[in-house]
Amino acid sequence: MAAKPRISVIGVGYVGLCTAVGFASKGYSVVCSDVDSGKVSKIKAGIPPFHEPNLPQMLEKSINQGYLTCLVNQTEAAVMETDITYIAVSTPSKEDGSIDLRYIEAVSRDIGKTLRQKNGYHVVLVKSTVVPGTTQNTVKPILEAESKKTCGRDFGLCMNPEFLRQGSAFEDTSNPDRVVIGSFDEKSGDAIERLYRDFYHPKVPRIIRTSLATAELIKYASNAMLATKISFINTIANICEEIPGADVKVVAAAMGLDKRIGPLFLDAGLGYGGSCFPKDVKALIACSKALGYEPELLDSVEDVNHKQPLKAVEFVKQQLGNLEGKNIAILGLAFKPDTDDMREARVIPIINELLKEGAVITAYDPVAISMAKSIFQNKISYADSAIGCLKNADCAIVVTEWEEFKKLSPEDFCINMRHPILIDGRRIYCPEVYSEKLKFTAIGLGK
Ligand code: UGA
Numbered sequence: 001m002a003a004k005p006r007i008s009v010i011g012v013g014y015v016g017l018c019t020a021v022g023f024a025s026k027g028y029s030v031v032c033s034d035v036d037s038g039k040v041s042k043i044k045a046g047i048p049p050f051h052e053p054n055l056p057q058m059l060e061k062s063i064n065q066g067y068l069t070c071l072v073n074q075t076e077a078a079v080m081e082t083d084i085t086y087i088a089v090s091t092p093s094k095e096d097g098s099i100d101l102r103y104i105e106a107v108s109r110d111i112g113k114t115l116r117q118k119n120g121y122h123v124v125l126v127k128s129t130v131v132p133g134t135t136q137n138t139v140k141p142i143l144e145a146e147s148k149k150t151c152g153r154d155f156g157l158c159m160n161p162e163f164l165r166q167g168s169a170f171e172d173t174s175n176p177d178r179v180v181i182g183s184f185d186e187k188s189g190d191a192i193e194r195l196y197r198d199f200y201h202p203k204v205p206r207i208i209r210t211s212l213a214t215a216e217l218i219k220y221a222s223n224a225m226l227a228t229k230i231s232f233i234n235t236i237a238n239i240c241e242e243i244p245g246a247d248v249k250v251v252a253a254a255m256g257l258d259k260r261i262g263p264l265f266l267d268a269g270l271g272y273g274g275s276c277f278p279k280d281v282k283a284l285i286a287c288s289k290a291l292g293y294e295p296e297l298l299d300s301v302e303d304v305n306h307k308q309p310l311k312a313v314e315f316v317k318q319q320l321g322n323l324e325g326k327n328i329a330i331l332g333l334a335f336k337p338d339t340d341d342m343r344e345a346r347v348i349p350i351i352n353e354l355l356k357e358g359a360v361i362t363a364y365d366p367v368a369i370s371m372a373k374s375i376f377q378n379k380i381s382y383a384d385s386a387i388g389c390l391k392n393a394d395c396a397i398v399v400t401e402w403e404e405f406k407k408l409s410p411e412d413f414c415i416n417m418r419h420p421i422l423i424d425g426r427r428i429y430c431p432e433v434y435s436e437k438l439k440f441t442a443i444g445l446g447k
Helices: 015-026 038-044 057-066 075-080 102-117 134-147 169-174 186-200 213-238 247-256 277-290 296-307 310-318 347-356 369-379 385-391 410-416 430-437
Strands: 006-008 030-034 068-074 084-087 120-128 155-159 178-183 207-209 327-332 360-364 395-398 421-424 441-442
Touching: 006 015, 006 075, 006 102, 015 057, 015 169, 015 360, 030 075, 030 385, 038 057, 057 169, 057 277, 068 178, 075 102, 084 102, 084 186, 102 120, 102 134, 102 327, 120 134, 120 186, 134 155, 134 213, 134 360, 155 213, 155 247, 169 186, 178 186, 178 213, 178 421, 186 207, 207 410, 213 247, 213 277, 213 296, 247 430, 277 296, 296 327, 296 430, 310 347, 310 395, 310 421, 310 441, 327 347, 369 421, 385 410, 410 430, 421 430
Parallel strands: 006 030, 006 084, 030 068, 084 120, 120 155, 178 207, 327 360, 327 395, 395 421, 421 441
Antiparallel strands: 155 178
């Protein structure tokens, strides 16, 4: 069997590090580079810079076995020592929703300069989420200009979008629904297909070979579809609330049995957050508008999601009236369970609005407290347990569906709160059981 190709990963954010550790844990030699020296020192010490189940053990093992090395801002060395380079730097949002390509451009320049001196065929692969046309129209010209070489002949260029979710990264990468390989040239696409066939052997997922632009669009279309499902079910939830006896959970479960619809991503709640859906929907809208097409459906998806967290505030006001001086317990800060990420977390607009109304807030999250402190500082208090958070509260809101919150009984709320009023923003409690013992309101539940 041919030797495993050596891999470099530029940018050890969430996707970059999980990709690197995924390969290293299967015996590939991986060299990473990132401009953030703090992040690199942590990784070198075997400490992931963010919370992800299984990552600490896998990272430590990869480093100890010598399969993973991480360098500070040394793209050149990383590319020189390897055969395939993943570009996994961030593509932040600009004011108008379009993506900022400055890191992609900078890294492409560094890679191009290195390719100029490097002998042998090298494949550059864009893993970052970039709008259709970016790999062809931005990355390729920079690589060619800096390397003085020709793409497709002297080096290869692919686009391979990532579909892993935070909190289940390794489950998702070890068992993906599909692998998408967009390639500029046949040879580089074949090399990346071989890489993945070897990586997944013997359980190789469906591999889709396509053009660079189609691969780029598959990523956006997938995230936009999932965001659409969420805003759709939240719309149905909002309708349910006006219909006595209606329950969105039952509606979603029955809809999901239709094979054409499917059961996943139909959990009504306070909307979607995180570093991907909000940013990607905005970027697809901006890209579409720039191309001259008004994507009205996506505008609505975004609009529904913008308003949805404020449902929680509306519910609190319905229960308590004036919020001045009222104690509100917030259960959950992370944008979803199993992560400490609070980017675009739905709790942010909720807390901001409650503070504006004069409420006094105590929040608890199993892992995101320190992240929350950097956002809210001492504007709110932080509890070190769910029960501690409930003490003396006039109302509790479940914002993130952590497993430990599911275990709270009606008695836990009744005994600890001043007024046992519970708002289930993620539909984790059985309405029949909880509404018997406390004042219970939930997203998508007819009054
Ligand atoms: C999402 C996609 O699911 C991944 O496939 C993709 O690779 C990733 O973005 C990315 O582009 O990098 P992620 O942001 O980690 O992954 O989180 P999800 O599990 O998709 O959840 C996103 C948000 O939707 C969360 O706030 C979650 O609470 C919300 N959500 C999800 C709902 O409100 N209802 C649902 O039914 C499902």
